[in-house]
Amino acid sequence: MRRTITILAVVLAVIAAGVVFHVRRSAPSGDVRITAAPSKIVIVGIDGLDWSRVNRLADEGRMPNLARMRSEGASGILHSIRPFVSPTIWTSIATGKTEEKHGISGFLVNAASRGDASPTTSNMRKVKAVWQILSAAEWSVGVIGWLVTYPADAVNGYLISSHVTLALSAKLELRAPNQTDEWLNDGVYPSGLWSEVADNVYHEEDVGDSIIQSFIATSPDRAMKEEKIRTSGLARFYASDMTSLTLARHFFKTQPADFSAVYFRGSDMTSHFFWRFMEPESWKRELSAEAVETFSPVVERYYALADSLLGEVLELVDSDAIVLLISDHGFAGHRGYRGFEGDVAVGVEMHREDGILFVNGPGIKRGERIKGASVLDVTPTVLALAGLPVARDMDGRPLTEAMSGVFLERHPVVYIDSYEVGGAPDGDLTPVESPIDDEIKEMLRSLGYID
Numbered sequence: 307m308r309r310t311i312t313i314l315a316v317v318l319a320v321i322a323a324g325v326v327f328h329v330r331r332s333a334p335s336g337d338v339r340i341t342a343a344p345s346k347i348v349i350v351g352i353d354g355l356d357w358s359r360v361n362r363l364a365d366e367g368r369m370p371n372l373a374r375m376r377s378e379g380a381s382g383i384l385h386s387i388r389p390f391v392s393p394t395i396w397t398s399i400a401t402g403k404t405e406e407k408h409g410i411s412g413f414l415v416n417a418a419s420r421g422d423a424s425p426t427t428s429n430m431r432k433v434k435a436v437w438q439i440l441s442a443a444e445w446s447v448g449v450i451g452w453l454v455t456y457p458a459d460a461v462n463g464y465l466i467s468s469h470v471t472l473a474l475s476a477k478l479e480l481r482a483p484n485q486t487d488e489w490l491n492d493g494v495y496p497s498g499l500w501s502e503v504a505d506n507v508y509h510e511e512d513v514g515d516s517i518i519q520s521f522i523a524t525s526p527d528r529a530m531k532e533e534k535i536r537t538s539g540l541a542r543f544y545a546s547d548m549t550s551l552t553l554a555r556h557f558f559k560t561q562p563a564d565f566s567a568v569y570f571r572g573s574d575m576t577s578h579f580f581w582r583f584m585e586p587e588s589w590k591r592e593l594s595a596e597a598v599e600t601f602s603p604v605v606e607r608y609y610a611l612a613d614s615l616l617g618e619v620l621e622l623v624d625s626d627a628i629v630l631l632i633s634d635h636g637f638a639g640h641r642g643y644r645g646f647e648g649d650v651a652v653g654v655e656m657h658r659e660d661g662i663l664f665v666n667g668p669g670i671k672r673g674e675r676i677k678g679a680s681v682l683d684v685t686p687t688v689l690a691l692a693g694l695p696v697a698r699d700m701d702g703r704p705l706t707e708a709m710s711g712v713f714l715e716r717h718p719v720v721y722i723d724s725y726e727v728g729g730a731p732d733g734d735l736t737p738v739e740s741p742i743d744d745e746i747k748e749m750l751r752s753l754g755y756i757d
Contacts, residue, residue: 345668346627347691349567349684350619351399351452352612353392354574356636357383357660360609368610371617372664375631379666380708382676383659384684386635390643390657392574393426395634395681396453400435402685402700408433409733410454413750417737423756424737425746428455428467432733436685437461439725440565443694448563451550451570457738458495463563466503466553467493468571472749473742474507475545484741492738506556508548513541521576521607524600532597536579539752540604543572543579551615558622565692570615573608574637578656578753580604581639588640590650620666628667628691632684636660653754665705669713676708695722 364373375381387395387404397410405411409432414423431454437447441462449455449465456469470493473485487504491497515526521540522529529537547570554568582589583601616631623629638644638658642651663679669691682702689696690704696719704719750756 346624347565348623348627348629350631351569352573352633353571354577354637355633355662357662360662369613371613375664375666378672379670380674380676381664382679384661384663385680386659386661390635390654392634393454399681399684401433402682402702403433404701413755415737424743427738429734429738431731434725436688445564448566450553450568457492460495464499465495469493471549472546475549477510506552508545508552510542510545513545521604522600523603529600532600539579543575547572573612576608577605577637585639626668631664633661665708669710670708671710679705690719693717695720697722697725699724
């Protein structure tokens with residue numbers, strides 16, 4: 307477990323990696339004064355971490371790294387956007403804009419040419435993501451596993467899409483026969499990095515009994531007997547996160563970047579799969595006592611794993627780096643979000659508004675409580691921290707209350723009308739087909755996101 311945790315943190319650092327962009331575009335021009343970037347910036351995105359739960363676990367000493375970040379930096383609820391659909395929210399986080407502007411409306415979109423629904427893809431995004439804006443300003447960037455990044459955007463660095471991390475971590479016998487290197491290349495930028503990506507994968511086959519044992523209260527054999535599909539799912543979620551970590555571990559060392567972002571999905575997935583055993587009274591359906599005993603610790607032990615990830619990152623990033631730890635939404639469980647009127651909540655109904663935001667680094671206030679922050683505020687805040695203009699057509703705002711007076715005096719927030727002038731994404735209405743489309747839809751179905 308300790309070796310696993312070490313890998314975890316290193317990967318977060320990899321976030322900082324970057325490759326040379328083949329075409330460097332100039333930063334916005336005009337009468338806007340652009341100050342020099344004060345530091346490197348790292349975003350750690352962990353899907354589904356809930357504000358109340360992480361703070362309780364921190365108070366109990368079970369998330370010590372988060373507790374330290376809370377005391378040494380600024381933090382607050384990161385308010386999400388209904389209906390709490392992750393692809394939409396992570397795109398809002400990456401653009402500072404609402405669904406109406408960025409065009410990513412959910413997990414799936416009807417593809418008329420194919421006669422069925424297909425996973426949403428990055429070509430459908432109608433506005434620039436923060437890594438594209440920073441690339442144009444000649445910041446080196448590194449992005450690993452962020453949702454809705456297939457096909458991979460061209461950046462001044464590297465980008466490895468969530469399609470790739472999901473596909474490569476799966477068991478070999480479960481992979482579609484058309485999962486070729488040529489297809490996977492479309493999920494990696496630049497494509498020449500493909501061999502390095504393929505060499506740094508954590509496979510589901512590598513998830514042994516000792517790892518499963520670290521999350522459950524009884525034995526792996528008993529877990530498989532009680533809930534074979536959920537136990538196998540736990541191995542799958544873990545392998546996907548560890549693939550992101552292993553990739554980060556490699557690229558952090560070989561291609562450090564000015565801006566880096568890494569996304570981990572396991573906490574959300576384990577919450578969907580195992581919340582019922584942690585709060586069996588909320589499930590209101592029959593569960594065996596053996597299953598409740600075995601799986602009741604999974605969710606909070608995965609939270610502890612996320613805390614270990616955070617601790618490793620804080621150790622590995624440069625001392626002048628600003629680190630943002632965020633989630634896209636919180637978790638209400640089977641009781642459902644505030645206002646839910648059903649019997650037992652499943653899928654997105656299990657989410658709630660209260661995600662997390664923790665910010666540490668030079669120029670960030672110590673112990674500051676941020677109030678009223680939204681997922682739309684992340685990109686404007688990153689731009690302000692980078693000394694770049696915030697676009698007036700963004701729906702969020704820079705969270706200046708988290709920044710010290712000295713920082714703001716040296717790096718005042720400036721504005722530009724838009725970054726969409728010239729070279730804005732097309733916002734194609736047709737998703738790009740991939741050989742793991744069926745696999746993604748089956749995963750969404752198992753989590754209750756789709757029927």
